[in-house]
Structure formats: structure tokens, C-alpha cells
Amino acid sequence: MPHAESGKPQKWPQAWAQTSFRLRLGLxxxxxxxxxxxxxxxxxxxxSRPGQLLxxxxxxxxxxxxxxxxxxxxIYGAIAATLAYLLPRPQLLLRALWAYYLLQLLRMATLWLLPLEPPSTLLPLHDPVMDHLFAVTTQPIVRDLFFSGHTATMALLALAGRGRRWRTALGLLTGAVGLLVLVQRVHYSYDVLAAPFFAWGAYWLAGRVTRQ
Known part of the structure; x- marks a missing residue:
């Protein structure tokens, strides 16, 4: 599968000419x-649902x-860098989009199956961009614990690129974000340690969906 696995830039006209690509992108x-x-x-x-304190x-x-x-x-720096990398590579972009969607489904499933209370020393995590764009008037979500969405997203960004340097750099950033959300106390260590495995699973499944 040269188009989906190659790190070389691919031309959008070539990808768009394939009916399967257009269908999968639209879907x-x-x-x-x-x-x-x-x-x-x-x-x-x-x-709103009570959970277990671990x-x-x-x-x-x-x-x-x-x-x-x-x-x-x-997180935002890694997202911007990954988008810049993926935009000229339509097959890799397609796989990343499917992986992100599947990751959200996996996380919603684990959150539904494993109701947890946040660590007692939790410090609310504030998004400096979104908090300025939108007035936060509702109670913050703090029971979305297993698995860590921030860490899993970073791991997914690492998988979406190609090359040892890319994956080493994004892997280190994934570890840094995992450590920071623990320092913030918005997750248990179990949430962070499990996140890369779910990211890998979502990316693997996306590869099956987008395989030519």
C-alpha cells in the first residue's frame, strides 16, 4: 500500500481521482x-454519574x-505541526481522520464502562485558547478519566507521521503531556499509561478501513 504508508508528499489530484478515496473521505x-x-x-x-475513587x-x-x-x-503545537505534515499527504491524512474518529468511539466506550471519580487533589485544566473564545458557564468535565484523551491524541499524532525523527520527537512530547496531566491531577496514572495502546489500536483499525 504505497500511498497510505509512504511519508513522501502525494498529489491530491491523484488521490481525488480514486473513487474509494473520495468515498472514504466523505464518509x-x-x-x-x-x-x-x-x-x-x-x-x-x-x-453527572458517580464513580469509583482509585x-x-x-x-x-x-x-x-x-x-x-x-x-x-x-498539544496545539503538535497538532499544527502534524496538520502541516499531513495536508500534502492525502492518504495519511485520511487514515489519521479515521483513527481520530475511532479513538473517540473507543474513549466514549471506556468512559461509559468505567465510571470513575477524579483524584481528590485535582486542579481544573484550563484551555487557554478555548476559554478565551467561549465563555465557560457550565460545570467543567472532570470524570472523563479512563483513558486520557490528551495523551492518546498526542500518541495518535506521533503515529500519523513517518520517520524515526518524527516519531521520536512526538513520542517525547506525548510523554511530556502525559506527565503534565498527572501533575495537574486531571488523570490517574492508569489513564495515561493506557492511552498510547488505545491510540495504536485506533490507528491500526483506521489502516484496515483505508487500505487500498
Whole structure:
């Protein structure tokens, strides 16, 4: 499958000429848009449901600090770099979009199956961009725990690129974000450690869906 696995830039006219590419791109665009009205109600349900408080010896070893700004600086920087990398590579972009959608489904499934209470020392995580664009008037979502969406997204960005340097750099950034959300106390260590495995699973499944 040279188009989907090659890191070389691919021309959009060549990809667009393939009926299978157009169908899969249109379908994933529709699925992602269809997810938008579902997500708020789902997370409201997750937040309103009581859960289990877990003991976490590893988390207890870390200091607690508000590190919202560096956390989102790393996440938004990695997203921007990955989009710049993927846009001239339509097959890789298609796989990344499917992987992101499947990752959201996996996370919604685990959140529904495993209701948890956040760590008692939680510090609310503030998105410095979204908080300025939209007035936050509702109770923040803090029970969306297993698995860490921020860490899984970073791991997915690492998988979406090609080359040892890319994956090493994004892998290190994934570890940094995982550590920061633990310092923020918005996740248990179990949530962070499991996240890359779910990201890999979503990316693998996306490869099956987009395989030529």
C-alpha cells in the first residue's frame, strides 16, 4: 500500500481521482460532523454519574501544580505541526481522520464502562485558547478519566507521521503531556499509561478501513 504508508508528499489530484478515496473521505467527514451533537450530551451524562475513587501510588509521588498553559502549548503545537505534515499527504491524512474518529468511539466506550471519580487533589485544566473564545458557564468535565484523551491524541499524532525523527520527537512530547496531566491531577496514572495502546489500536483499525 504505497500511498497510505509512504511519508513522501502525494498529489491530491491523484488521490481525488480514486473513487474509494473520495468515498472514504466523505464518509469520515460526515461521521465526524455527526459526532458533534452527540458529544456534549454524552459528557454531561459522564459528569453527572458517580464513580469509583482509585488509589494511585505513582500519582502520589508527583507534585501538584497548574500546568494548563504548557500542556496546551505542547498539544496545539503538535497538532499544527502534524496538520502541516499531513495536508500534502492525502492518504495519511485520511487514515489519521479515521483513527481520530475511532479513538473517540473507543474513549466514549471506556468512559461509559468505567465510571470513575477524579483524584481528590485535582486542579481544573484550563484551555487557554478555548476559554478565551467561549465563555465557560457550565460545570467543567472532570470524570472523563479512563483513558486520557490528551495523551492518546498526542500518541495518535506521533503515529500519523513517518520517520524515526518524527516519531521520536512526538513520542517525547506525548510523554511530556502525559506527565503534565498527572501533575495537574486531571488523570490517574492508569489513564495515561493506557492511552498510547488505545491510540495504536485506533490507528491500526483506521489502516484496515483505508487500505487500498
Amino acid at each position: 469520515i467527514a460526515a461521521l465526524l460532523l455527526g459526532l458533534l451533537p452527540v458529544v456534549p450530551g454524552f459528557y454531561h451524562f459522564i459528569q 488509589a494511585d501510588p505513582l500519582l502520589a509521588l508527583l507534585p501538584a501544580h497548574d500546568v494548563s498553559v504548557p500542556t496546551f502549548a505542547l
